[in-house]
Amino acid sequence: MSGYRIRDLVVLVAALVVPFLVALALVPFRADLSSTNEALILVVAVVAVGAAGTRAAGVVAALSAAAWFDFFLTRPYGQFTISDGADIETAVLLLIVGLVVGQLAVRTRRLEVATVTDAGHLARLEETSRLAEDGPPEEVVEHVRRELIGLLELRGCRFEYGTLLGHLPRLEHDGSLWLRLGDRITEYAEWPEGETELRVIGGGHYYGRYLLDPRPGPLPPEQARLVAVALAGQAGSALSSSAGLDRQG
Structure with a gap:
C-alpha cells in the first residue's frame, strides 16, 4: 500500500x-x-x-x-x-x-497544495533551463536524472544513450503511460513492474532515454508527469545544441 x-x-x-x-x-x-x-x-x-x-x-x-x-x-x-x-x-x-x-x-x-506544487515545478524547470543554456549537455542529462527521481518519487533512474532495446512501457509527451506491442496497446494507471522509459528527443533526433525505476503504486499526479516530460525535453535540447555545434566545428 x-x-x-x-x-x-x-x-x-x-x-x-x-x-x-x-x-x-x-x-x-x-x-x-x-x-x-x-x-x-x-x-x-x-x-x-x-x-x-x-x-x-x-x-x-x-x-x-x-x-x-x-x-x-x-x-x-x-x-x-x-x-x-x-x-x-x-x-x-x-x-x-x-x-x-x-x-x-x-x-x-x-x-x-497545488500552489506550492506549481511553484516547485516551476523552480525545477527554471533551474534546468538555466543549466541547459550554459552547462555541458552531460551535466544537464545528469541534473535531469536527479530531478526525475525526486519529482516522480522513483527508487532510481539511469540514462541510456542512443539505443532502443526491448519494449518498455513509455511515459508519453501528454503524461500518459503506455505499452505498445504490435497492435496491442496497454494504458497504465499504476506503475508497471520493471523499468519505464522516458525518451529524450531534441531537434527531431532521438538521443537516448531515461529508464525510470518506480516504486509500486499509483502514478504521480498528471502535472508531475508533464513536468518530467518537459525536463526530458530540456535534456534533449541541450544534446541537440551540442550536436549542432559539433557538426559546425
Whole structure:
C-alpha cells in the first residue's frame, strides 16, 4: 500500500473517531453549554479533519459529528433519538454546516497544495533551463536524472544513450503511460513492474532515454508527469545544441 493510501486511510479513521471523542469530552459540560455551542465545537472538529483529508473524510466527519451530537448531547441521552424540536433543528444544521464547511476546508487545502506544487515545478524547470543554456549537455542529462527521481518519487533512474532495446512501457509527451506491442496497446494507471522509459528527443533526433525505476503504486499526479516530460525535453535540447555545434566545428 502506498504512502498516500495509508495517509488517506488514517484520515478516514480520524473522521470517524475525532467527532466521537469531542462529543464524549463535552458530556460533562452538556448541562452548561447550549446545543448551538456544542454543535459549533463539533463543526471545528469537522473542519480540522477536512483540512487534513479528502472529500470523503469530510463527509464522514460531518455524519459522525451529527450522530454523536445526537447520541451524547441531546435528550434522551445515550440513544440515537431526539425529543426536542430545537435539538432536531440544531442536529440537522450541524450536519449541513459540517458537510459544507468540511468540503470547503478540503478545497482550500488542495488549492494550497497545488500552489506550492506549481511553484516547485516551476523552480525545477527554471533551474534546468538555466543549466541547459550554459552547462555541458552531460551535466544537464545528469541534473535531469536527479530531478526525475525526486519529482516522480522513483527508487532510481539511469540514462541510456542512443539505443532502443526491448519494449518498455513509455511515459508519453501528454503524461500518459503506455505499452505498445504490435497492435496491442496497454494504458497504465499504476506503475508497471520493471523499468519505464522516458525518451529524450531534441531537434527531431532521438538521443537516448531515461529508464525510470518506480516504486509500486499509483502514478504521480498528471502535472508531475508533464513536468518530467518537459525536463526530458530540456535534456534533449541541450544534446541537440551540442550536436549542432559539433557538426559546425
